[in-house]
Amino acid sequence: MDAQKRIKQLMEERGWTDYRLAKESGLSHSTVTNMFNRNNAPTLPTLEAVCRAFGITLSQFFSEGNGPAEFTEEQRTLFSKWSTLNDEQKKALLALINTM
Known part of the structure; x- marks a missing residue:
């Protein structure tokens, strides 16, 4: 699974910008933008923060099905x-x- 693509998908579903994701997750804006602009794969702590911001679990993030786990x-x-x-x-x- 492409983590950056999945994060972008979740952002688009919510109408969030990079700045909004940074604010909601408690991550720096540079961390979020580097994840996309430099194609840096998110670390586990970063991914946990992103999932908390979206209100989902890591399992739901990686779920391949249409519905949540x-x-x-x-x-x-x-x-x-x-x-x-x-x-x-x-x-x-x-x-x-x-x-x-």
Whole structure:
């Protein structure tokens, strides 16, 4: 999947400019424009910020189907909480899950 193309698609659906995406996602305008003008693939933290701005999960972003991916309430809660963790907390949680 072409991440930049998908982001542009989501922006067009909402009528958003690069500036609006930067504002809604908390990213710098240069980060957003470089993603398109220099064809820089977004990093995972950048993609997470973009998805939060659009109100979708990473799974929905990468979903190839026409509709959004369906999640249980527990899964939505887990994804919601995951996006609030810092990098160290995410590593610790993944380590815990891997031991189960």
